[in-house]
Amino acid sequence: MKLIRSDRPRLLIADEVGVGKTIEAGLIIKELQARREIQSVLIICPKPLVTERKWLDEMKRFDESFIHLNGETLNYCINETHLDGTWPSRFSQAIVPFSLLDEKLMLGNTQGRKVTRGLLDLDEPPKFDLVIVDEAHHIRNTETWRHRNVKFFVENAEAVVFLTATPIQTREQDLFNLLHLLRPDVISHPHDFERIGAPNPALNAAAAGARRAGLGWVDTVKSNLATALDTVWGLGVLAHDPRTHELRELLEVLPTAETRVKIIRLLEDLHTFSGFITRTRRRDIGAFTTRKPRTIEVPFTSAQQQLHDQLLQLCGDIVEARHGTGPVAFLVSGLRRQAASSINGLAPLLSDLVHRRLEAFDEYAENTDGANELSRDVIDNFQPQLQHLLNLASKLGDEDPKYDALERALLEKLRMPNPKAILFTSYLHTVGYLFNRLRASGLRVGQVHGGIDDEARRSVRRRFKLPSSDPDAFDVLLSTEVGTEGLDYQFCDMLINYDLPWNPMRIEQRIGRIDRYGQQSESVAILNFVTAGTVDADIYHRCLWRIGVFEQALGASEAILGDITTGIRAIAGDLTLTLEEQRLRLQQLADNEINVIEEQLKLEDQQSELFGLEVPSDDGADVRNATSPWMTPDALCHLVVEFLTSIESGKRFNLRPDRAATLRLSRSAKDRLLRQHESLPKAFPADRDWVVWLKSENAVTHLTVTPELATEAEGVHLLSPTHPLVRCATEELQLNDPVVVSARVRSDKVPAGRYPVAIHGWNRLGIRDDYQLRVIAGSPEESEMLTELLRDPDCADGKATMSDTELDHLEAAHYSAWRDASEKHTQRTAEWSESLIASLTTTSRANLRLLEEQLAGTSEERIKRMRSSQIESAKADYQRRLARLESIRNRSDIQADLLATVLLEVVA
Template identity: 25%
Template sequence: MYTRYQSGYLAHALSLEGVAEDALTQTIAGAKVDMNPHQVDAALFALASPLSYGVILADEVGLGKTIEASLVLAQKWAEHKRHLLLVVPATLRKQWSQELVEKFSLPSRILEASNFKEAQAAGADNPFQTESAFGEPAVVICSYEFASRKQAELAAVPWDLVVFDEAHKLRNFYKGESAKIASRLDIALKGRPKLLLSATPLQNNLQELYGLIAIIDPHFFGSLDAFKARYCRPKLEDAEFEQLRDRLKTICKRTLRRQVQETGGIKFTRRYSMTEDFRPSPDELQLYQQVSEYLQDESILSIKPGARHLVTLVIRKILASSSFAIQGTLTTMIERLEKQLPLADALNDYDAIADLADEEGVDEEDTVDPVALAAEVDQLKGFRRLADSIARDAKADALLRVLGKAFDFAERLGGKRKAVIFTESVRTQSQLKQLLEDNGHAGKIAILNGSNADPASKAILKNWLKQHEGSGRISGAKTADMKAALVDHFREAAEILICTEAGAEGINLQFCSLLINYDLPWNPQRVEQRIGRVHRYGQKNDVVVVNFINKGNRADERVFELLSKKFQLFEGVFGASDEILGSIESGVDIERHIHEIYQRCKNTEQIDAEFDQLQAKFKAELDARTTETRRSVLENLDVDVVKHLNLTKDKTEQHVNDYQEKLLLLARMMLPEAQFDTHRFLHDGHWYDVRWQKAESAHARFLRPNEGLGATLLAEGKAGLETLPVATLEFDLAHTPNGQHSCLRDFAGQSGELRVEKLALTTARQRIEHLLVTACSDSGDVLDSTQAERLLTLPARLLDAADASLDESRLVELLTEQANQRLDDALRLNDRYFTEESEKLDSWAEDRRIALDIRIKQLDQEIKDTRKAARQLTSLQDKLNAKRAIKQLEQERDRVMLDYHEEKKRIDAEEDQLLNEIEAALKLTPQRQRLFAIRWRLKAS
């Protein structure tokens, strides 16, 4: 038996707001993810100081920066901060949304052109304010392109945190107006706390890193000119270089795969490439040639100029997928255009059309002029007749040839006989399903796409819902449940899963180690995303990646060569390819370059020349001095890193275990009718487990503190606690695990008084809460805080409260001592924060001053060199010109020297103002709240 006082105490203890290391435990305990120590370390780094305007998390690829950022977002949500923004590449929006809800139970809303307009039409002033626009708060997810187009609306929201994924997209910010997206986002989000994620925050020079840091905090370094003058000199002194490294350690954290491997946290497997050549039939080649020439024709009236890239790209991708797919697309195009309807629905066979449209800034409904197309419909009908006449598909035949060989290869590497096949076309997907069923794979195939409206998928979902009825597996969101059902079906029953791009977002297929690219995207980041469905940490086996090479299309051959040889996507150790991907500007840009080649080139010679030029461009970027600069500046190679990560692991596990035990005890206190086991209990016909892995495997519900039954227990436990009267509680020392409460043995048979308070220490940017518990015996002995807290976890019963009066003055005195100690701790912490920020500002001011000194020295040297050169001149005119040049340099030097002291005054004044702002942000306001007081008796046996 337990009492209302105890459950209230424990509910408060389990939901305190605090400094990152303590508060993060709650978030981790409620997450469905195996947290690696480096990920906890990165989240703590991002949450370390309330004064920070943000950090860069630059772990090497494959180490789970998504988990790190999600952990930070979940912590902010736990602190009741609801203005959270995620800016990501368009292709990653759905994946982020699913990761947040499935792993951290965080609601999110993807904002794009269509639902943004709908919300405005429904009366929402600013759809970025999700609570007012959509009725509930949520993490907002949008693409870089969309965010930059909504600069004014973004700026109107007081964001608590902005996360930029693939943040190297912003690294040209230092170039000013030429980096339009970065500049717009900087203006819209200035002063908002930011978290930047990028494995490669600099590519060619340190100015790129300066740009990213300036987006976070414009006062971290001096001006760009000051930064270049101090750190971008050809022969940088060792002392300056080390000082730069030390400064970067406070804002940029990078962990290496090697370090994580040494902790035993992640095992990296390899990927192997298989290729299968095929040659299209004469009819297939003719169809390709005719449609390609049509798309290359600049005089086409049907496709609106603003959508030309989008429409021609999508039709080309469908054309490359299969003659069956292009036949269907042509039919839909003709039908819609004859009815003078927009072309959007005709392009939906390409399942990732929404992502592409967002990247291009094109409204899908505004792609084609149906009236102008009337004259071209007959041409499309001719293409369709040719497509109808094609009986055999050469690439499909190649799939049948290679599938058995690929299965054998995967099995030799230890994998299961399972394959995931990727296509970019929904029609091709259904054709492949039929083809494989007709060739020995009937009953062994599942399909996954953006809608899954087919009868087989619906039946799989229905059976899955029945199987998991009442369990925590069912989310209630049809799309998420459909994906979960199909992935489970693939794992347990099917042999082949045929996926489109949209269908595969956010799924984990690491139980499969064979991936077949039936259609190969041109965007290398999309390719890597696909491979990442199977080749991720947790994959036990080496992975086989199969690609097809079209020997009848030179451009297709060169695309494969670019992705395979130059970007190294298909072979090597996990993550190696991402290191290269991060060093190039963007996958979207590469896709655009390739599309332009397809649109321009009429013959093999032109194609080879264009691809040679494109490869030379990327080679120059990839061969740049990136790697050495990045490693030397960002990587912390201290021998203590691995030791530190191991300590973090032990500490995190202990904290989470303690938290889970307390949460289970709270359930025991508040659900006396439930049937309890070691880590789980049966309540209202459902099993609940505090360990998410065990809950999943046993089809139980995961008891997490931030939703469902766990959140209800915490809320009900805390409700009305402070209104409870003083009462007498009798605690039972006999009915506890042996030795667990040995610290209370000396008080057996005694009685006394106990009081609990909550102390809140609030600043402008942070709230830290503590529970203060004190108790003393009637004989005058004081229980230390550990003994008092343990007392409240013993089984107890409420006695008659008639004599439960007490003089709380002694308890208040003891609690005041505790509160003052907590206040002193907080002040020391604030002192550390202030020291860190003031040192940063000192460095910022020093940058500005040193830049002035360097500029004066440079001018002195230029004057000296110009004078020396002038002595060698022979003509009078040359001597006069040299004299004028020297005078100009001297005047500029004199102006800089005159400005020097004024500039130093301006720097000092700005530094003083910033320090005042920091001081105001750290001002502590303590507040104590009495929760309850009791008289206690400790029953010995």
């Protein structure tokens, strides 16, 4: 609803891990299809989600058919767009992995005589109706080709949705980069980001004060509201917002519990980024399992300790010789963390370095943006030391306390009813070492990492999902970070962190693979393996464990966790610190942030409790209005059966929500359906499979109204409200004349008797068409009650009559309801438009003042470099806006939707 009602259909969905962002994207697709012509959808996501068919299968729940694009088909689409001017229709609903968004895609490529066109070669760029970017934090780095390619698609899209549980990874600049890409018309510069966001700390403090509801909370809200309104954005925009006026009126009287909830909602709505960011926290849903973390700390053997100590000595020498910056810091960090992960897996890494196979660091978990690159000269001067360490590592043998503890834990898990366990590590060599040893011990184990091709990866995950009774099943899955995003393992209730990322949000992504909506177990076990005496052990005990990331989702604290990540890297990477100094600084880092996190979680808990009150809620009404009781699975089944019976009389069709039904039609019936489909007002890409069957010689297909049944088997058509069979049935059976029927219900909510009632369809045309069914009875109270009762009648038939008096009363009641709704709408539109005009005028003046202030503070050299036309253009644009606003102000008779259109053009 937020996306549909926004001034521009662009939204960042920052729900926490496991809440259901993919399903929300599917809902958005269906809503947009129902309200406007939407033909093309592009989904951009990490490659594992393509390999595992995550989006492909999830969209089948919504009767949507997508196609995965590989390098060849993507190049074909670009070439066809160059030749025809439009993206090829059969790829209009496509899924593209991030891995294809490289320099060649943007600029093209020439190999000999073969020329491959890039996006910038196109005269007309591909224009998608909707672009969805999953795990959007991957495009936060503006210097990558991935970001530039996504920007190209976003700039030419009608609607855009970003999905990410972690919009802030390490710094607030991440959020600016995402919002600037999403809404450059609003967030055009870091100064804009700061200026627009300036009121938010005070608004958050006001909302926090209202949630606590302590002594003097009203004064706290008033004070913080005044602070928010005293900012540039507050004076120019928020002061003219109707919600601000409503908020002030509520604060002037003694607020009740109900009005306090409304005050909190208004404060949250005034948050200046709320128009294009939405966030649902796991605690708001309350249906998640309990996390049970356990620490398993093991020592080094004497041989492992000797190798570790000499490795630290080498790292210190490298830092001292090369000053510890750039690739050197990356190399040192990678060596130390591989040793902490699995020192027995260090030998192959050292061998790679000795032989200068520097791609060994490709799967380093923290290096997601390729910011650090090793070069051969970094290690040339340290070959003797590396060779010596390799000799020590090669002699370690099989004695490994950490592996022994892991094997014991897994054997214990195998004796439980659910033996499944997933293990995460940051390092490819750790996976290889564990895989070989666990398999030799007789465990059924699979591995997933970047070196395994897509088909093999799918096979491994499929076998992991099989019941343990299946002889082909895996009980244990070993995965590097490629498995931490977007993939669902609700059937597994044990996660093992064999090593730990220094970024708490990456830990949350790991845990979110099993602790997510749909987990059947009451609790999930989280085993954290730590090797005593390593830097990871100190980070774990003194920082990660203390902030509580293993016990609860900290998704609402990205900015804080980003600061912690930056601090951890700085402290751990400083080899000039003694061990005790390092530990002290890690503890200080955690202490500084724990109180902030605890206070934030406490306030969120209070908010969740407050929203649980049985009080009127505008948001709740929106959700109820968006959920039609007339399109239930039972109603769709009834509609389709009635329609099929009308075209194949004498046949019996049995369609029920609890199972898939077999549909057998004659050639003449299929031809009739094909003709009806061609006459439908609009078609959707998902219609292709239905049309293919209608044209085929196969007389049989399968139907269901249950998404789960459609995803479990191939070739089953999901009958959603937009399926062509349902739309044909709607067109065929729609009523042109009033029909009178009787219905009988049992209820103690109203006295027994005869209740004349009329059901009218209200169709509101405008920028956003809206259709709703209104039940009209003798009084508004009766209308509301009968709306509920009519949804589930005991019986209904067509034998009914109404007297003229009853019909007249219903018509009068209908006219009264329509008139009241129209007057309220007109009044709201007038108030909103006047407020928006005043807000836009003030904002334009504020923008001009800001421009003048920026110019006044700019150095003379920079002013000389600026073209005078830029300044004149900005002033001319301001004058045009004022003139446009005045013309709108003078046209008082303009219709509400036309006014909205013009105002949106002014904003743009």
